Amino acid sequence: MPTLLIIAWLVRDIRAAEGPLAVWEYWSGTADLRDAPRTTTSATSLVLLLAYAAAAVAALRSASAASVLIVTGVVTFALRLPGVWTISDASAPEDLRDRALLTTYVALAAGLALIVAGVAGRRPVPEGAERPAGPGRGAGVAAFLLLGFQGVLVAAWEIRQPFVYPSDLYPGWFIGGGPLTLPLTEGPPGWVAVAHVLMFLVAAVGAVAGAAHARPLGLIAGGFVLSSGVLGTARIVHYEMYEQFIDMDIEAQLNMLTSISSLVAGPIVILVLARKGAGRTPAGGAPGPWGGDGPWGVQPPGYPPPQAVPGQQPPVPGFGPPPSSPPPRW
Numbered sequence: 001m002p003t004l005l006i007i008a009w010l011v012r013d014i015r016a017a018e019g020p021l022a023v024w025e026y027w028s029g030t031a032d033l034r035d036a037p038r039t040t041t042s043a044t045s046l047v048l049l050l051a052y053a054a055a056a057v058a059a060l061r062s063a064s065a066a067s068v069l070i071v072t073g074v075v076t077f078a079l080r081l082p083g084v085w086t087i088s089d090a091s092a093p094e095d096l097r098d099r100a101l102l103t104t105y106v107a108l109a110a111g112l113a114l115i116v117a118g119v120a121g122r123r124p125v126p127e128g129a130e131r132p133a134g135p136g137r138g139a140g141v142a143a144f145l146l147l148g149f150q151g152v153l154v155a156a157w158e159i160r161q162p163f164v165y166p167s168d169l170y171p172g173w174f175i176g177g178g179p180l181t182l183p184l185t186e187g188p189p190g191w192v193a194v195a196h197v198l199m200f201l202v203a204a205v206g207a208v209a210g211a212a213h214a215r216p217l218g219l220i221a222g223g224f225v226l227s228s229g230v231l232g233t234a235r236i237v238h239y240e241m242y243e244q245f246i247d248m249d250i251e252a253q254l255n256m257l258t259s260i261s262s263l264v265a266g267p268i269v270i271l272v273l274a275r276k277g278a279g280r281t282p283a284g285g286a287p288g289p290w291g292g293d294g295p296w297g298v299q300p301p302g303y304p305p306p307q308a309v310p311g312q313q314p315p316v317p318g319f320g321p322p323p324s325s326p327p328p329r330w
Contacts, residue, residue, distance in 0.1 A: 232259025
């Protein structure tokens with residue numbers, strides 16, 4: 001249902017703007033806002049649309065279906081929640097606001113339904129069955145570095161903005177209202193940015209730990225990183241800012257580099273996490289990516305200790321092999 005609603009709003013915006021190019025220009029900030037019609041969507045809707053399509057496929061074919069459903073539901077609920085209070089005060093025709101508010105309630109209900117379905121579908125893994133696959137060691141480290149860096153970047157810009165933007169922009173930047181004019185079905189930019197930071201950091205930590213939820217969450221996070229990079233780079237190219245890069249102040253240069261870094265990091269995160277992780281094995285199989293079958297490579301209780309070699313003293317757990325010769329006496 002959320003998929004169909006997003007498609008309906010995208011079609012509405014394309015018709016109102018008289019073409020997809022006008023919608024793209026509005027999303028990227030390259031349109032003349034004095035003449036361009038206001039859209040009801042943003043690039044967030046497009047990323048969510050792709051996430052729903054991937055979740056539908058994974059729910060039918062993947063052993064990680066429960067994690068995919070839970071992650072998709074949580075992301076949907078977090079990003080659509082502000083519409084409950086922002087749409088009612090929006091400057092839009094009443095019938096449009098009513099439809100947008102109904103869409104928000106449906107999206108929230110669908111998000112909760114996905115979470116409930118995912119939790120209900122989580123069952124103990126039978127002996128020898130396939131476990132939900134988390135990222136492998138290399139993919140996890142790469143995702144940790146890239147998503148962690150992007151999370152720090154977004155957080156740093158959010159901390160910087162109150163020193164640059166007018167004070168009357170807050171708290172509307174985070175909760176809506178005030179001088180802001182938002183796409184009707186989308187959340188305030190500050191709220192979305194905080195949601196992205198949490199998403200990036202949770203996915204980064206989960207990826208390096210080999211957690212099963214890290215793959216779906218990291219893929220969605222990578223989609224948002226990529227969309228941010230594409231939109232930012234589109235503004236750079238449209239206004240030919242790259243030609244004045246040397247003459248710009250340091251903050252403008254960092255802003256441009258942030259967009260370019262997102263454009264590079266997004267596809268890499270998606271590629272490394274799209275591959276099925278090799279770190280998790282069937283229950284009772286070989287050790288995981290950190291040397292053990294339990295969390296962070298720790299062996300589960302009851303795991304058999306290593307067998308001692310005949311004629312050799314068994315190793316002391318946690319302290320490595322015994323010395324090759326006895327210590328000298330004083």
